[in-house]
Amino acid sequence: MNDRLVGVFGRANEKYEGVELHALVIMGNHWHALLSAESAGKLSAWMNFVAGNVARIAGEHHAWEGKVWARRYRGTVCVDRESAVRMLAYSVGHSAKEGLTRCPE
16 A cells, blocks of 8 residues: 555656655655645645545555545645745654654654
8 A cells, every 4th residue: 555655646746747745754544745836726736636546545445435534634834944844854753753653764
């Protein structure tokens, strides 16, 4: 399943020019990504593609029926390099914060 999920992100990067994936952290029940986008519309299309395909893959893998996502994605705007670095540190350190690993490495 992990390979298929990573493939979705790779395909999204190929399909949607104007959106760049800088970092990706996939957890057991959610994921974090640091992205830049030329426009809100391009970001929305990229997220729709990813969310739909991830939901389909997870649903097939676990034989789930019904909705996979409880709510729409929540994005945080990074207005400068400092805020982007803070968001990257948060995303990369998330598994350690949740006690799933001892350290981000």
